[in-house]
Amino acid sequence: xxxxxxxxxxxAKIGSALLVDRSTGALRSDWVASMAADVARLRARGTxxxxxxxxxxxxxxxxxxxxxxxxxxxQSQAAAAVGQIRLARAWEEHLxxxxxxxxxxxxxxxxxxxxxxxxxxxxxxxxxLSLGVVPIVNENDxxxxxxxxxxxxDRLAAQVAVTVGADQLVLLSDVDGFYSANPYDDPTAHxxxxxxxxxxxxxxxxGDAGSGLSKGGxxxxxxxxxxxxxxxxxxxxxxxxxxxxxxALENGxxxxxxxxxxxxxxxxxxxxxAMKPRGTLIVDDGAAQAxxxxxxxxxxxxxxxxxAFGRGDPVAIRDTxxxxxxxxxARYDAAEARAIAGHRSAEIETLLGYPGRAVxxxxxxxxx
Numbered sequence: 001x002x003x004x005x006x007x008x009x010x011x012a013k014i015g016s017a018l019l020v021d022r023s024t025g026a027l028r029s030d031w032v033a034s035m036a037a038d039v040a041r042l043r044a045r046g047t048x049x050x051x052x053x054x055x056x057x058x059x060x061x062x063x064x065x066x067x068x069x070x071x072x073x074x075q076s077q078a079a080a081a082v083g084q085i086r087l088a089r090a091w092e093e094h095l096x097x098x099x100x101x102x103x104x105x106x107x108x109x110x111x112x113x114x115x116x117x118x119x120x121x122x123x124x125x126x127x128x129l130s131l132g133v134v135p136i137v138n139e140n141d142x143x144x145x146x147x148x149x150x151x152x153x154d155r156l157a158a159q160v161a162v163t164v165g166a167d168q169l170v171l172l173s174d175v176d177g178f179y180s181a182n183p184y185d186d187p188t189a190h191x192x193x194x195x196x197x198x199x200x201x202x203x204x205x206x207g208d209a210g211s212g213l214s215k216g217g218x219x220x221x222x223x224x225x226x227x228x229x230x231x232x233x234x235x236x237x238x239x240x241x242x243x244x245x246x247x248a249l250e251n252g253x254x255x256x257x258x259x260x261x262x263x264x265x266x267x268x269x270x271x272x273x274a275m276k277p278r279g280t281l282i283v284d285d286g287a288a289q290a291x292x293x294x295x296x297x298x299x300x301x302x303x304x305x306x307x308a309f310g311r312g313d314p315v316a317i318r319d320t321x322x323x324x325x326x327x328x329x330a331r332y333d334a335a336e337a338r339a340i341a342g343h344r345s346a347e348i349e350t351l352l353g354y355p356g357r358a359v360x361x362x363x364x365x366x367x368x
Contacts, residue, residue, distance in 0.1 A: 004236075004250040007168040009048040009129070011233075012039075013157035013224075014172050018240045019055040019087075025062020027055075027086070031243060032094050038246035039134060040098035048129045050164060052137045052157040053091065059083030080141035091136045101133045106140040107156070116312045119329060119365070122163050123357065126364065129164065158224035162231040165264050165364065169228045170249065171221055172240025177256035178218065180205050196259045198226055225258040231271075232264030265364075273367035275314035277327050279307030279334055281360070288319040291326065291368055296359040299348065302341040308334050317361070317368075326368030328361035 004010070014035070021028055039049050057076055060083030061068070066075055088104040095102050105128075107121055128135050137160050139153055154171060161169040181189040195202060206218040221237055228235045238255035242248055249255055261267070283291070287301025297317065309315055311333045317325040330337065337360060339351050345358040 004168065004170075004246065007042070007047050009050075009164060009166040009168075010042060011050045011052060011157055011161040011164065011166045011169045012172060012246065013052040013153060013170070014054060014240065015153070015174065016054040016058040017174050018172055018245075019053070020058040020062065022068075025058070025068075027059060027090055029090070029094075031241070032090055034243035035245065036091070036094035036098060036100075038244050039095065040100060042246065043098075043100060043132075043134070048164075048166075050125065050129070050135050050137060050160060050166070051091065052153055052160055053087060054138070054153045055087045056080045056083035056138060057141060059086050076141060084138065084141075087138070088136060091134075095134060101131075103128050103133050103135050105135045105137045107137060107160075108140050116310070118163065119312045119331060122365075123331075123362075125160070125164050126362075154220040154224040155227065158227035158233075158235070161228050161233045161235075162264075162268075165268060166228075166233050167260075167264050169224070169233050169235045170246065171224065171235065171237045172245050173221070173237055174239065174241065175218070175237065176239035176254040177237050178202075178205075178221070191254060192256045194257045194259060195225075198222065198229070198258070229258050229260050230267070232260045232262040232267035234258065234260045268364070269367040272314065272328060272365065273326070275327070277307075277316040278313040279305065279309035279330070280316045280318055281305060281330075281337065282318055282320060283325070284320060288325055291317065291366075294363055294368075296363045297328070297361040297366070298345060298358070299337075299340040299360050300342060300344050302337065302360060305334055305338045305341060310334075311336075315361075317366075326366055328366030330361060331357040331365075332360060 018031060019028060042049050057079045060079030060081065063082050064079055066079060071079065092102045105125065125135055139156055157169060157171065177191040178195065179189040179191050183189040203222060206222045225235045235258040236249065236255045238245070238249050238253055281302055282304035283297065283301045284303045287297060290301065291297060303320055309330060311331060312329055314327055315330045316327045319325060332340065336352060340348055343351060348356045
């Protein structure tokens, strides 16, 4: 079974029903304060933390006096616009006393489907984490062009976990784990402590959406578990309404843990190495040696570019003798790579006319 104390990079998904009082539509400030204390404790022992926080629509609904029923799309967007600023401010105000800087990151599930947008999201989140920031991620419901679907933030949390290479994902919910049947309807239903393999039988046990404030159901949580565990990230479902929910989980609160298939970094490397390269980067001897030491590929070490590829595309990496060194996801397209080949990173803005990434391929986006 996974242990929260062992997490190196943790993503926690927080449902609307945990953040917002059902009767008043107001923020549960005491709960947010306790969660902030949990995050501060994790950060103090060296764990990177990302929060995927629902709540913007639920908060905005209360402010605007909208009914606690399913809203038309335009009203959901309006509620999200009003609630999002309050949600971000709440996290900032409760984490700041612990000396923690927060950042608001609004994304959609589609951001992970497009390579360029995926790399942008990954680079931003990685940089924020490297600077000690706790990103507060939410679905960009304000500009959604289709219906706001059930469970988006469960799946979004899994995508964020994959994007940042998290080794643990915790879904804080209104249920304390995965059950063989709906425990509210079936008194014989039992909770699983651990699930090593998501079989068709396990999938058949999942139910549908739950409370009025919460968009997620067990089916979407199971989808999130499949995404996360396939990328090497352990996932826990636990009841989160109690104060200090992460501390409670660490101290043995009921939960279901889904076991990861692979180490997250190994899983990512395998994913990259399985892609078909769309071009080739020829590097000099110094760069080849640096790559062998696990370093990123800088423009200065690039000797030649072959083929046509876009930003975010997989490219092969070879030395001047033709020896394969690996492959990775390029942070520049072929034309840009040719323009900056052999130059220092400080010269990129002058050469391209705009500031760019310091590295051509980051070591986290490379399989060698």
